[in-house]
Amino acid sequence: MLVHDRLTRRAIQALFALLFLPLFALPLGVIVAASFSTGWSGALPSGPTLDNYAVAFGPQTLEALRVSVVTALVASVCALVIGTWAALSAASMGPKGRRIMDALFMLPVAVPTVVVGLALLVAFSRPPVLLNGTHTIVFLAHTVLVTAFAYQSVSAALTRLDPVYGQVAASLGARPARTLFLVRLPLLLPSLGAATGLCFALSMGELSATMMLYPPDWTPLPVRIFAATDRGALFTGSAFAVVLMATTLLVMFALSLVRTRAGHR
């Protein structure tokens, strides 16, 4: 407790509310409120309606939601496998090897996402591999972008993992593979769950690289949100955004259930 004077404390808390509410609480509330309205030219939105959601649950948007969820699931699973594999092999290397692995796998975070999108577009629009215009290039872009975060979370979890369990298993004669699958991976399970949730959320909201390379028949929801707001349909766009946020939170919540279950074992 840094400030003991009651009046000053109140003043500081008022300052917190003054900064926090308009900056962080307002935006999310505004999007939800706008999604149920037709106009907003005063303190409160006007024209309460459910029409925006009628559009949001129309065939075109539902298809976009399906595209987003499928893309996010595929990208998360691929990222989890590759990221965990890379993190495990990096952890068994010396400090120098680990630094190289870190630099390689964190590269997509440092490179602007638009550039990642452009790079895939340029590289796979020419022989030997032609992927331009396919669904695969969207999966590939999302996987590239989220693998870095899977790698980072699993690496962080591995450094926190007590090495004694693995050593005990090895000392009792377990082969490395058995130690990995029966001891270390189960211990990592909560972190793997968290990493999956993270990758899923990131992929669901990915717009920058997707804008560079999505084919017309594989349009994820964020692109639809942009298209709606770009043509001035802000209120419909916010309904799409609410659907996107709700789906993301739902999947992350389900994953956190898996996580706490794993934690209780």
Added chain:
Amino acid sequence: MSALAPPRTASTAATGSPSEPAPVRSGITVPAWVWAIPPVVLLALAVLYPLGSVISESFTGPDGGFSTRPYVDVLSSTRFRTALTTTVLIAVGSTVGCLVLGLVLALIIAFVPFPGSGSAGRFIDTYLSFPSFLITLALLFVYGTVGMANGMWTDLTGADSGPFTFLSTPWGVILAEVTFFTPFVLRPLLAAFAQIDTAQLEAASSLGARPARVVRSVILPEALPALVAGGALVLVLCLNEFAIVLFTGAKDVVTLPMLVYSSAILEADYTTACVVATINATLSIGLYLLYRSLTSRLGAPTDGGRRARP
């Protein structure tokens, strides 16, 4: 590691029952780096090869051969120079904003706590799982031409239009970026503040130091590594941000990522796009390396970052 120094239990177990063979790993053991080959090969195909293609495309002249002409053209164009200045100004402005706001909020959450301050911190954390463009979308309703603030103004004064037009200027982008990226400063700061021994603070104040002085001479030195690391990370993220700028829909706010997008997708000029992309990527990779070396040297948690996110 464990193979080099087997735990003591292994040898006692072996000596306890001499008939059993000592539990040594049998079969072929491969060096650790061999296991790293499959993911590294995938990475090379999906990241390094594409980035290499961008660089090679950026050095391709009109005749298809090697040429530095694209760079000369791009670097001398006012469009690129304006974009570079805009990008750097927006990124620096947003970073300063994030640092100030993050520091104030973290100080209050950590040292002047009140009921609900913890959940406020967690609420900011959930921000990290939402896409950045939602912030711009929300700001359009609050400060947009027909939005809440302008609507209230016109209702009160009877004027035709409100005074809030900054959303389509760089200030609108800065406001959105400060809102979205402050958690990246807040998280490592809260982690650093949790390490501070409150006895130190009590000692300082009992010796007569006023709160401002306690913050300056006790808390800030402890928080400096987290502050520097958070700032460097936010700077990189702001340089790379695209979705926020795209959603403002402002024609005159063109940042480098925006220039990459419009050159490639809207104008189909891939060589220019690749030149701008190479410059932008070099800039942010350089800053990112600086961030990594700062975090490892200053001992700040490297996972304070975009994901060390949740």
